[in-house]
Amino acid sequence: MPDEFPTSTWADCDDSLNAAADAAIILRTISPEQIAKFLTLYAERIEARENEIVETTHAETALPKAPRLGEVELPRTTNQLRQAAAAALEGSWALPTIDVKLNIRSTLAPLGSVLIFGPNNFPFAYNGIAGGDFAAAIAAGNPVIAKAHPSHPNTSRLLAEEAFAAVRETGLPPATVQMIYNIAPEDGLRMAADKRLGAIGFTGSRAAGLKLKAAADAVGKPIYAELSSLNPVVILPGALKERGAKIVEEFTGSCLMANGQFCTSPGLTILFSGELAEQFIAGVKTKLESTTPGTLLSSGVAKNLAGSVKILQSAGAELVTGGSALAGNKFANTLLRVSGAQFLAAPEKLQTEAFGNASLVVVARDAAEVEKILAHLEGNLTGGIYSDTAGGDDALYEQFAPLLRSRVGRLLNDKMPTGVAVTPAMNHGGPFSATGHPGFTAVGIPASLRRFAMLQCFDNVRPARLPDALKNKNPNGRMWRLIDGNWSQSDVSA
Amino acid sequence: MPDEFPTSTWADCDDSLNAAADAAIILRTISPEQIAKFLTLYAERIEARENEIVETTHAETALPKAPRLGEVELPRTTNQLRQAAAAALEGSWALPTIDVKLNIRSTLAPLGSVLIFGPNNFPFAYNGIAGGDFAAAIAAGNPVIAKAHPSHPNTSRLLAEEAFAAVRETGLPPATVQMIYNIAPEDGLRMAADKRLGAIGFTGSRAAGLKLKAAADAVGKPIYAELSSLNPVVILPGALKERGAKIVEEFTGSCLMANGQFCTSPGLTILFSGELAEQFIAGVKTKLESTTPGTLLSSGVAKNLAGSVKILQSAGAELVTGGSALAGNKFANTLLRVSGAQFLAAPEKLQTEAFGNASLVVVARDAAEVEKILAHLEGNLTGGIYSDTAGGDDALYEQFAPLLRSRVGRLLNDKMPTGVAVTPAMNHGGPFSATGHPGFTAVGIPASLRRFAMLQCFDNVRPARLPDALKNKNPNGRMWRLIDGNWSQSDVSA
Numbered sequence: 006m007p008d009e010f011p012t013s014t015w016a017d018c019d020d021s022l023n024a025a026a027d028a029a030i031i032l033r034t035i036s037p038e039q040i041a042k043f044l045t046l047y048a049e050r051i052e053a054r055e056n057e058i059v060e061t062t063h064a065e066t067a068l069p070k071a072p073r074l075g076e077v078e079l080p081r082t083t084n085q086l087r088q089a090a091a092a093a094l095e096g097s098w099a100l101p102t103i104d105v106k107l108n109i110r111s112t113l114a115p116l117g118s119v120l121i122f123g124p125n126n127f128p129f130a131y132n133g134i135a136g137g138d139f140a141a142a143i144a145a146g147n148p149v150i151a152k153a154h155p156s157h158p159n160t161s162r163l164l165a166e167e168a169f170a171a172v173r174e175t176g177l178p179p180a181t182v183q184m185i186y187n188i189a190p191e192d193g194l195r196m197a198a199d200k201r202l203g204a205i206g207f208t209g210s211r212a213a214g215l216k217l218k219a220a221a222d223a224v225g226k227p228i229y230a231e232l233s234s235l236n237p238v239v240i241l242p243g244a245l246k247e248r249g250a251k252i253v254e255e256f257t258g259s260c261l262m263a264n265g266q267f268c269t270s271p272g273l274t275i276l277f278s279g280e281l282a283e284q285f286i287a288g289v290k291t292k293l294e295s296t297t298p299g300t301l302l303s304s305g306v307a308k309n310l311a312g313s314v315k316i317l318q319s320a321g322a323e324l325v326t327g328g329s330a331l332a333g334n335k336f337a338n339t340l341l342r343v344s345g346a347q348f349l350a351a352p353e354k355l356q357t358e359a360f361g362n363a364s365l366v367v368v369a370r371d372a373a374e375v376e377k378i379l380a381h382l383e384g385n386l387t388g389g390i391y392s393d394t395a396g397g398d399d400a401l402y403e404q405f406a407p408l409l410r411s412r413v414g415r416l417l418n419d420k421m422p423t424g425v426a427v428t429p430a431m432n433h434g435g436p437f438s439a440t441g442h443p444g445f446t447a448v449g450i451p452a453s454l455r456r457f458a459m460l461q462c463f464d465n466v467r468p469a470r471l472p473d474a475l476k477n478k479n480p481n482g483r484m485w486r487l488i489d490g491n492w493s494q495s496d497v498s499a
Numbered sequence: 500m501p502d503e504f505p506t507s508t509w510a511d512c513d514d515s516l517n518a519a520a521d522a523a524i525i526l527r528t529i530s531p532e533q534i535a536k537f538l539t540l541y542a543e544r545i546e547a548r549e550n551e552i553v554e555t556t557h558a559e560t561a562l563p564k565a566p567r568l569g570e571v572e573l574p575r576t577t578n579q580l581r582q583a584a585a586a587a588l589e590g591s592w593a594l595p596t597i598d599v600k601l602n603i604r605s606t607l608a609p610l611g612s613v614l615i616f617g618p619n620n621f622p623f624a625y626n627g628i629a630g631g632d633f634a635a636a637i638a639a640g641n642p643v644i645a646k647a648h649p650s651h652p653n654t655s656r657l658l659a660e661e662a663f664a665a666v667r668e669t670g671l672p673p674a675t676v677q678m679i680y681n682i683a684p685e686d687g688l689r690m691a692a693d694k695r696l697g698a699i700g701f702t703g704s705r706a707a708g709l710k711l712k713a714a715a716d717a718v719g720k721p722i723y724a725e726l727s728s729l730n731p732v733v734i735l736p737g738a739l740k741e742r743g744a745k746i747v748e749e750f751t752g753s754c755l756m757a758n759g760q761f762c763t764s765p766g767l768t769i770l771f772s773g774e775l776a777e778q779f780i781a782g783v784k785t786k787l788e789s790t791t792p793g794t795l796l797s798s799g800v801a802k803n804l805a806g807s808v809k810i811l812q813s814a815g816a817e818l819v820t821g822g823s824a825l826a827g828n829k830f831a832n833t834l835l836r837v838s839g840a841q842f843l844a845a846p847e848k849l850q851t852e853a854f855g856n857a858s859l860v861v862v863a864r865d866a867a868e869v870e871k872i873l874a875h876l877e878g879n880l881t882g883g884i885y886s887d888t889a890g891g892d893d894a895l896y897e898q899f900a901p902l903l904r905s906r907v908g909r910l911l912n913d914k915m916p917t918g919v920a921v922t923p924a925m926n927h928g929g930p931f932s933a934t935g936h937p938g939f940t941a942v943g944i945p946a947s948l949r950r951f952a953m954l955q956c957f958d959n960v961r962p963a964r965l966p967d968a969l970k971n972k973n974p975n976g977r978m979w980r981l982i983d984g985n986w987s988q989s990d991v992s993a
Contacts, residue, residue, distance in 0.1 A: 104924040109924040111926050114904075222717075431956060434954055436719075443721065444950075
């Protein structure tokens with residue numbers, strides 16, 4: 006790609022932090038209506054420029070224009086912006102809580118500027134300047150400083166142009182939205198620890214995320230980091246017997262979706278040893294070999310993928326198929342296998358994330374071994390269990406589900422983990438080291454907004470000085486408030 | 500005090516972590532009714548042994564038996580346990596959320612064993628084995644390992660005896676409640692970083708809290724630490740003119756409550772220079788000098804208080820009264836003053852917490868200087884503004900409130916910060932360095948329970964396998980659930 010993009014100095018970062026801090030103060034006085042208007046207008050502007058954006062992103066990422074970019078990810082992104090607008094407008098996300106008799110009232114409130122690092126793999130839906138963290142931070146009333154991902158700077162530029170235009174049109178402070186393309190790693194850490202910042206949102210590699218987390222933690226700055234996930238899937242024998250071929254289809258479809266470059270790609274499958282497991286593995290092998298591998302997001306991804314596969318092999322995993330780099334940032338569709346005993350001999354190495362089109366199957370001897378494997382799992386975004394419909398697997402399900410449940414943010418039945426619906430009930434989060442805190446989700450409105458907020462209590466504050474959400478009158482007649490222990494859309498009776 | 504208490508080795512800590520991890524698994528299968536029954540029975544057992552407990556605690560802490568220990572703190576503690584029982588029983592605390600059409604459902608759920616460090620200053624209400632963190636962690640379904648505070652080991656022993664008896668009587672796993680008296684600091688840090696632990700609750704000194712926080716953060720373990728707070732109070736000129744004498748009474752009462760050994764003691768007061776400020780300072784001086792200082796909680800507190808007053812003096816604060824240690828772990832009631840300019844020359848040192856009966860007044864030149872002072876404040880649990888009732892101070896209030904608001908967890912009007920009502924609308928929390936995360940409160944049920952929980956999503960999980968809270972039928976007819984965007988106590992219509 007011919008274009009060049011600037012590297013910001015610390016002076017630029019410093020300016021952006023000052024501007025954002027000033028904008029944060031103004032934003033606290035701005036109505037939810039105005040914030041919602043910005044988010045909606047931004048969504049409309051992205052749609053109006055859809056063709057150019059999709060073309061650009063395809064060129065930068067090699068992700069297919071259709072259906073992926075144009076028909077799936079872009080509509081999801083504008084939908085997120087509109088859902089965030091609706092949440093800002095309604096206001097229930099902030100859990101306004103009123104003790105009428107004591108006149109003590111509390112609500113979540115904007116926290117301050119949010120620095121957002123988007124990942125390489127979702128150029129729209131997780132982009133620092135348009136994705137889920139962005140929508141949540143803005144809807145919660147905070148300015149955003151977005152750090153563009155180096156894999157798609159032109160995409161980020163186009164989105165930023167539309168964001169800036171929407172900011173201007175809706176009269177928000179200009180520094181409500183800022184973007185920086187590239188900074189020195191040490192300046193990133195310095196920003197993460199800066200007093201002027203309210204919080205950090207990060208989606209990306211574990212190594213980079215942990216460094217930022219350490220910097221932010223040291224100064225008590227909330228950081229919401231999505232780091233890595235294998236998304237273990239346990240396929241019980243009855244399910245394989247009942248519908249093995251169908252599960253092969255579902256599994257390979259999920260594995261190869263976006264060349265496996267999803268945070269929720271199934272990277273670790275647990276089977277019971279025996280004929281059914283061998284049939285499954287053979288079926289997946291055939292399917293992987295008959296599917297042309299796609300281009301990976303960058304040469305860096307291709308290199309890391311090759312490195313991760315090597316680590317898995319060095320820890321005892323055996324190649325079923327693939328394992329080699331191909332020309333043009335491609336990698337052969339790869340399946341590895343390992344016995345339960347081998348896995349238990351090197352559980353840490355064998356949980357190395359192979360980001361891309363590679364997946365590991367663990368073939369366990371028996372249920373006791375599966376239990377041990379599950380007990381060794383690190384935190385994951387998702388975990389799934391396939392069982393038969395007749396109930397033959399139910400005892401095993403009961404045995405394994407509690408172990409898996411405590412280690413994953415989202416537990417699935419009979420369904421692959423890729424595909425993250427934007428619904429209030431979603432959890433795209435999970436215990437460490439999937440994310441930095443097990444109580445929060447990056448996807449799902451209104452919960453995702455609550456990450457970028459502080460709890461503010463008003464004790465004996467005079468009525469006219471209360472924020473609208475905590476006044477006796479319900480500000481819009483639709484806001485849910487916890488009044489004396491009951492959720493209500495009514496006014497407080499004076 | 501004659502009694503001796505054991506120091507636990509790492510082997511003891513290790514045992515307790517194993518036992519708690521096993522109990523955590525069993526607790527996940529135990530009904531809310533049984534957990535509520537434990538909390539209620541525990542409250543009853545404390546009350547039945549009230550006289551002995553209050554006598555013991557008075558001997559250990561020098562806190563008055565009445566009203567403080569017997570009439571205020573003990574009832575507050577049993578009330579917290581009962582409120583936690585009610586919250587566990589109702590279940591709404593977990594924010595159960597259901598997307599009916601997609602069959603995606605989520606709820607907060609127990610996180611695992613919680614290690615709780617209680618402080619020296621609330622032997623009941625914040626005790627690791629009976630206080631707010633304990634009640635919240637248990638009600639959320641987690642076992643607790645309490646670290647007894649060395650200032651009141653006998654109190655903790657008596658409470659622990661009643662807790663253990665209540666555990667037995669209600670048939671909970673024995674390791675639902677464990678207590679250790681004393682451990683090496685390095686073992687505390689090792690526990691905080693242990694994989695078997697779900698979370699940590701800490702109330703105490705900033706130095707100890709920050710060390711534990713660093714250990715827990717490094718392994719992605721949630722820690723809720725209450726560290727320190729000055730609880731700034733701005734008294735506007737109109738208020739002083741209108742009711743200066745009354746505010747002197749309120750202020751000194753708040754300052755001297757429990758000899759100033761409250762986390763919410765007013766440690767920093769901001770006044771406008773002039774005659775009214777001088778009258779206020781003179782009034783406080785008279786009042787402090789005419790009140791006999793009480794015995795501090797320990798020789799350590801007395802020593803630290805003397806040290807903090809020295810630091811304030813070395814940074815330019817001038818003694819108005821007091822400043823010297825007295826016999827028998829007492830310290831003269833102390834007031835210091837400093838000009839706004841001096842404060843701005845050493846804002847960090849002049850925000851040294853002087854835990855005990857000492858407080859600092861900053862006399863500012865004008866409104867612009869007050870703004871600057873507020874902008875230099877670290878995070879605090881509370882912040883208050885006194886203004887006149889006729890509206891003469893309103894412009895200044897509007898100018899200062901937003902600055903104070905973003906730096907404190909609880910904003911008060913015309914009221915001193917001591918006294919933390921246990922209501923759902925309370926926030927006993929605040930931005931760093933008051934606590935480690937600005938989004939959570941240690942007091943106020945149900946919100947305090949949410950600290951000790953992980954978000955669990957169930958995606959396409961078969962109906963019978965869902966936790967009761969997420970089944971179509973509302974488990975108790977009273978639980979509030981967010982069903983398709985609306986809070987409801989109804990069943991999901993199938």
